[in-house]
Amino acid sequence: MKEAIIIGIAGGSASGKTSIAMQLYDYFKGNHKVKIIKQDDYYKDQSHLTFEERVKTNYDHPLAFDTDLLVDHLKKLKNKETIEKPTYDYTLHTRSDITETVEGRDVIILEGIFVLAEEKVRALCDILVYVDTASDIRFIRRLKRDIEERGRSVDSVCNQYLNTVRPMHEQFIEPSKKYAHIIIPEGGSNHVAVDLLITKIKSIVDE
Numbered sequence: 001m002k003e004a005i006i007i008g009i010a011g012g013s014a015s016g017k018t019s020i021a022m023q024l025y026d027y028f029k030g031n032h033k034v035k036i037i038k039q040d041d042y043y044k045d046q047s048h049l050t051f052e053e054r055v056k057t058n059y060d061h062p063l064a065f066d067t068d069l070l071v072d073h074l075k076k077l078k079n080k081e082t083i084e085k086p087t088y089d090y091t092l093h094t095r096s097d098i099t100e101t102v103e104g105r106d107v108i109i110l111e112g113i114f115v116l117a118e119e120k121v122r123a124l125c126d127i128l129v130y131v132d133t134a135s136d137i138r139f140i141r142r143l144k145r146d147i148e149e150r151g152r153s154v155d156s157v158c159n160q161y162l163n164t165v166r167p168m169h170e171q172f173i174e175p176s177k178k179y180a181h182i183i184i185p186e187g188g189s190n191h192v193a194v195d196l197l198i199t200k201i202k203s204i205v206d207e
């Protein structure tokens, strides 16, 4: 049996990783079994902490993630084995009670801020993509999204951005760009880059 192909999509917060992952998903889902895996679902469980304590976590540091579990699951998915994937609740800053059963797929699209920065994760990916979007654009997108979808206030988004998101991006995420096979400027609206990526994935999947 052929192994699953894993496409890793990294980039700063709100760079457009999910948008690109969705476009790839929509293209391949007709002929192949495809699944998007979000690295964010592998944030460490913090249910033992109070909400006030959870708010103080640096969510932009590699130690916030259970990378061992993600690597274990990626190895299983590569062999088309079934995993029980955690799910994450941004409003509560911890894992949800429910898990999701993910059966073997032909194509796994893994997206998250540390997909390129974590050596063991990127080693499991067949294609490594970095979505390169200017920080002012990312901040505006994040401000809107976090207020509309993640239960945040303007103050909390601004403070978090200045205290952790921006410095951690400069320390860990931006430098991981050097590991990318493909760098996509301007995220999901770059249709030429997405088409090129699709062509490359097709050539591997149809081999």
Ligand SMILES: Nc1ncnc2c1ncn2[C@@H]1O[C@H](COP(=O)(O)OP(=O)(O)O)[C@@H](O)[C@H]1O
Pocket (backbone or CB within 6 Å): 011, 012, 013, 014, 015, 016, 017, 018, 019, 020, 141, 142, 145, 186, 187, 188, 189
């Ligand atoms: N090209 C774009 N133009 C305008 N808004 C966008 C664009 N791409 C993404 N967004 C918006 O920005 C936010 C973050 O995009 P998303 O793809 O989820 O980024 P990421 O997965 O990198 O955090 C979302 O609210 C999304 O709708």
Ligand SMILES: Nc1ccn([C@@H]2O[C@H](COP(=O)(O)O)[C@@H](O)[C@H]2O)c(=O)n1
Pocket (backbone or CB within 6 Å): 012, 013, 014, 017, 040, 043, 059, 060, 089, 090, 092, 093, 094, 112, 113, 165
């Ligand atoms: N409880 C949490 C967990 C994560 N974050 C932020 O999410 C960002 C990563 O997700 P993207 O979709 O933006 O790539 C990351 O920058 C964390 O700061 C959070 O705010 N709260």
